[in-house]
Amino acid sequence: MTSSERILSPFTLPNGAELKNRLLMAPMTTCTGYFDGTVSSELVEYYRARAGSIGTIIVECCFVDDLGLAFPGAIGIDNDEKIAGLAKIAAAIKGEGSKALLQIYHGGRMVEPKLIGGRTPIGPSAIAAPRDGAATPVAMTTAEVEAMVGKFGEAVRRAIQAGFDGVEIHGANTYLIQQFFSPNSNQRDDEWGGSRDNRAKFPLAVLDITHKMARQYADDAFIIGYRFSPEELEVPGIRFDDTMFLLEKLAARGVDYLHFSVGAALRPSINDTSDPTPLIDKYCAMRSEALAQVPVMGVGGVVNIADAVQGMEHGYDLIAVGRACIAYPDWTARIASGENLELFIDSTQREALQIPEPLWRFSLVEAMIRDMSMGEAKFKPGLFVETVQDDVNELVINVSLETDRIVDIELASSPVQTVEFTSSFEEIRSRILDANTPHVDAISGATSQSEAVKKAVSKAMLKSSKARVAEEGGEPAGPKRYDVVVVGSGGAGLAAAIQAHDEGASVLIVEKMPTIGGNTIKASAGMNAAETRFQRVKGIQDSKELFYQESLKGGGNKNNPELLHRFVENAPEAIEWLARRGIMLNDITTTGGMSIDRTHRPRDGSAVGGYLISGMVRNVNKRGIDVMLDTSVDDILFEQGEVCGVRLLTEEQESLTVQAKSVVVATGGFSANSAMVVKYRPDLEGFVTTNHKGATGGGIALLERIGAGTVDMGEIQIHPTVEQNTSYLISESIRGGGAILVSQQGNRFFNEMSTRDKVSAAIIALPEHYAYIVFDEHVRAKNKAADEYIGRGFVTSASSPRELADKLGMDHHAFLATLERYNGFVEKQHDDDFGRTTALRAPINEGPFHAIQIAPGVHHTMGGVTINTETEVLNAAQQVIPGAYAAGEVVGGIHGGNRIGGNAVADIIIFGTLAGHQAALRAKRS
Numbered sequence: 001m002t003s004s005e006r007i008l009s010p011f012t013l014p015n016g017a018e019l020k021n022r023l024l025m026a027p028m029t030t031c032t033g034y035f036d037g038t039v040s041s042e043l044v045e046y047y048r049a050r051a052g053s054i055g056t057i058i059v060e061c062c063f064v065d066d067l068g069l070a071f072p073g074a075i076g077i078d079n080d081e082k083i084a085g086l087a088k089i090a091a092a093i094k095g096e097g098s099k100a101l102l103q104i105y106h107g108g109r110m111v112e113p114k115l116i117g118g119r120t121p122i123g124p125s126a127i128a129a130p131r132d133g134a135a136t137p138v139a140m141t142t143a144e145v146e147a148m149v150g151k152f153g154e155a156v157r158r159a160i161q162a163g164f165d166g167v168e169i170h171g172a173n174t175y176l177i178q179q180f181f182s183p184n185s186n187q188r189d190d191e192w193g194g195s196r197d198n199r200a201k202f203p204l205a206v207l208d209i210t211h212k213m214a215r216q217y218a219d220d221a222f223i224i225g226y227r228f229s230p231e232e233l234e235v236p237g238i239r240f241d242d243t244m245f246l247l248e249k250l251a252a253r254g255v256d257y258l259h260f261s262v263g264a265a266l267r268p269s270i271n272d273t274s275d276p277t278p279l280i281d282k283y284c285a286m287r288s289e290a291l292a293q294v295p296v297m298g299v300g301g302v303v304n305i306a307d308a309v310q311g312m313e314h315g316y317d318l319i320a321v322g323r324a325c326i327a328y329p330d331w332t333a334r335i336a337s338g339e340n341l342e343l344f345i346d347s348t349q350r351e352a353l354q355i356p357e358p359l360w361r362f363s364l365v366e367a368m369i370r371d372m373s374m375g376e377a378k379f380k381p382g383l384f385v386e387t388v389q390d391d392v393n394e395l396v397i398n399v400s401l402e403t404d405r406i407v408d409i410e411l412a413s414s415p416v417q418t419v420e421f422t423s424s425f426e427e428i429r430s431r432i433l434d435a436n437t438p439h440v441d442a443i444s445g446a447t448s449q450s451e452a453v454k455k456a457v458s459k460a461m462l463k464s465s466k467a468r469v470a471e472e473g474g475e476p477a478g479p480k481r482y483d484v485v486v487v488g489s490g491g492a493g494l495a496a497a498i499q500a501h502d503e504g505a506s507v508l509i510v511e512k513m514p515t516i517g518g519n520t521i522k523a524s525a526g527m528n529a530a531e532t533r534f535q536r537v538k539g540i541q542d543s544k545e546l547f548y549q550e551s552l553k554g555g556g557n558k559n560n561p562e563l564l565h566r567f568v569e570n571a572p573e574a575i576e577w578l579a580r581r582g583i584m585l586n587d588i589t590t591t592g593g594m595s596i597d598r599t600h601r602p603r604d605g606s607a608v609g610g611y612l613i614s615g616m617v618r619n620v621n622k623r624g625i626d627v628m629l630d631t632s633v634d635d636i637l638f639e640q641g642e643v644c645g646v647r648l649l650t651e652e653q654e655s656l657t658v659q660a661k662s663v664v665v666a667t668g669g670f671s672a673n674s675a676m677v678v679k680y681r682p683d684l685e686g687f688v689t690t691n692h693k694g695a696t697g698g699g700i701a702l703l704e705r706i707g708a709g710t711v712d713m714g715e716i717q718i719h720p721t722v723e724q725n726t727s728y729l730i731s732e733s734i735r736g737g738g739a740i741l742v743s744q745q746g747n748r749f750f751n752e753m754s755t756r757d758k759v760s761a762a763i764i765a766l767p768e769h770y771a772y773i774v775f776d777e778h779v780r781a782k783n784k785a786a787d788e789y790i791g792r793g794f795v796t797s798a799s800s801p802r803e804l805a806d807k808l809g810m811d812h813h814a815f816l817a818t819l820e821r822y823n824g825f826v827e828k829q830h831d832d833d834f835g836r837t838t839a840l841r842a843p844i845n846e847g848p849f850h851a852i853q854i855a856p857g858v859h860h861t862m863g864g865v866t867i868n869t870e871t872e873v874l875n876a877a878q879q880v881i882p883g884a885y886a887a888g889e890v891v892g893g894i895h896g897g898n899r900i901g902g903n904a905v906a907d908i909i910i911f912g913t914l915a916g917h918q919a920a921l922r923a924k925r926s
């Protein structure tokens with residue numbers, strides 16, 4: 001029998017259980033569980049798709065205790081309610097003919113407090129992990145150690161009841177079990193620490209209770225595996241001799257396999273770097289006869305059959321396969337048929353490959369993704385030299401193109417090339433080359449430079465595309481035809497384009513700015529919707545009627561009732577529309593004017609705008625939707641009483657005519673047009689704006705030229721919390737997370753969760769016309785945006801409230817009294833002073849303490865063009881202008897006299913998708 005045949009032949013474990021081959025899918029974190037650790041249907045289908053030809057699937061690690069999850073989206077096995085969901089995974093895998101194992105673990109000191117509600121993680125000793133920002137854990141008491149062994153046992157029972165064929169005990173990756181064995185993390189002086197024998201007691205106790213549960217609840221074929229990390233870099237730390245000591249003891253107690261946890265199956269020592277001998281070779285040479293009876297599994301770097309064969313030749317009995325199983329769900333069948341595979345993922349195939357969106361965004365997976373959306377040849381091959389400008393420098397960039405891909409990007413010259421500059425250039429270069437598109441996320445902290453590089457690539461692609469058309473005898477400057485032209489690339493425009501494309505329309509997106517995203521990319525709080533499944537999962541009782549009434553009240557009863565009803569009714573489906581496209585807004589908070597948690601945001605609590613645009617751009621790229629940047633719309637073409645296209649002006653001052661059956665205008669509001677703001681609201685002269693510089697009202701003017709009516713133009717919202725030096729918005733989610741507003745005198749002065757107009761008015765009425773938003777570490781940990789504010793230098797921080805007051809030049813007696821009084825209100829859940837009823841989440845008492853000086857700024861223009869509930873633009877006589885559609889802040893009437901925080905993001909998705917649908921429908925009829 002050849003080595004290849006051995007790999008694909010059945011294999012019997014020490015307990016008699018037969019695996020149909022020696023190949024296993026490695027346990028890989030997907031981050032796809034719900035907030036409470038329950039299983040999502042997406043996760044079930046991910047595992048079902050990968051079962052069948054492979055012998056066994058080891059399902060990703062499940063936390064055994066609610067303090068034990070080491071990453072967001074982890075799934076749990078910490079209570080009996082989790083059994084039903086896990087049973088669906090086991091049934092899906094076994095139904096396809098593979099065995100199903102479940103890995104169980106506890107993160108110990110590797111758990112981040114923000115993942116466990118701000119609580120402090122636990123560990124063998126009160127010693128922080130040797131990594132930046134690691135929390136110091138609470139040392140477990142003897143009773144707690146014994147109880148933890150019991151929790152592992154209960155987890156095994158649940159795995160059995162869920163129908164799994166076995167469990168893998170996770171004693172690797174510096175998690176709790178490894179922490180007990182490590183002399184670095186375990187410096188106890190009781191029976192669970194000290195000597196190597198004592199440090200081995202915890203992993204052995206977990207193995208013992210696993211056997212006990214298997215004897216009590218399972219049959220003899222139940223598989224018990226153990227995963228281990230062979231070495232630690234730390235001093236003191238686990239060395240290979242220590243590992244062999246532990247493995248011999250595990251073998252004596254009985255395990256069905258041992259699983260080497262290494263990045264590459266043939267990795268040598270990380271301690272003795274002078275010795276190139278693979279650790280598996282050392283293991284085979286050092287193991288006893290008893291240990292040699294236990295099958296050993298290798299993982300890391302296995303893509304083709306030759307990789308697996310090489311691993312077995314070095315002594316592995318079983319081979320675990322990681323990334324290759326993500327890229328190829330039917331990996332085993334492919335290599336069995338003789339395919340030689342390349343490790344990459346087609347960017348257009350996420351749904352087909354059943355890869356959950358959180359896993360798609362995981363760094364190891366992202367690195368495998370190639371943008372295949374370009375399809376046929378688009379470019380004339382060659383080197384294009386582009387000169388672009390970032391904030392301070394002129395950059396000369398060489399862009400090399402082949403017929404269908406970006407080959408290389410080189411920085412030809414730049415006045416300044418620091419280490420940071422070069423590093424960020426290499427990162428943005430890598431992102432563009434990996435994705436095969438310039439439409440990628442900018443590098444945090446190097447946005448201007450990133451956008452300049454992206455612009456250079458876009459310019460090169462445009463020139464090359466034109467050259468190819470000319471070479472083939474075409475007319476590059478001739479009229480082009482699309483079913484739908486979308487003007488504006490913010491959230492509404494992208495939603496409209498994606499929806500229209502998905503309904504069969506050919507679509508062009510036109511954006512006057514050099515980058516995609518519009519004002520949406522600056523959105524921070526989230527997206528409001530009532531009666532969503534994410535609310536139901538969290539037990540939040542809400543209703544569309546309440547949502548309607550609170551939005552109407554917040555808008556001063558000036559909202560267009562028909563548009564508001566359509567808005568509220570369509571909001572839950574808009575959440576699902578995003579989710580179906582891999583954009584999950586499944587964490588929920590609240591904003592001012594809302595009495596219920598209904599503001600949906602990313603799972604990690606980050607600002608919604610960047611996350612939303614990033615996800616939608618991926619969808620645009622995948623669909624191959626055409627995008628023209630640095631291109632303005634001179635006119636909407638109007639003939640015989642209906643819209644028939646647009647006239648464009650490119651950055652090179654080239655005029656283009658594009659014929660279209662429908663035009664969707666999604667250009668945003670006019671907050672950045674100070675003259676226009678002052679025209680309608682003279683009292684706002686001199687106010688900063690939170691908007692990007694493209695929010696100038698151009699779309700309103702375009703539509704007015706073809707007869708569109710307008711409404712509510714004088715209704716302009718100022719946002720209460722704006723950092724004045726940078727005009728940067730401080731998210732309402734900070735107040736929604738439990739922060740308060742304090743005057744320079746150290747006093748609260750208003751209900752922080754009231755509507756934006758009222759809070760703004762209260763700040764303006766203060767003698768100094770500014771205030772501080774004050775929060776503690778508990779709030780910061782739950783709101784990722786706060787870390788950005790700290791990084792940007794907006795935040796004053798101190799270890800104590802008194803120190804913070806001193807830094808702010810504030811009377812510390814008054815400030816301390818304010819905190820004490822507010823914390824009392826939190827305790828009794830009633831604000832005696834200002835009637836705040838929402839976001840009284842936790843007392844402000846966990847240091848460090850933080851403050852940001854803020855004042856109001858122009859934020860949103862509620863007025864705009866008139867539309868009906870089908871997003872058709874209406875003229876001054878309230879008649880439909882055929883072929884013209886509008887969505888987003890360019891539209892008036894929806895929000896009345898004041899917009900509730902979180903309603904704008906809902907608006908752009910609800911009416912953006914509706915506009916895309918209607919525009920595509922009209923194109924089909926024409």
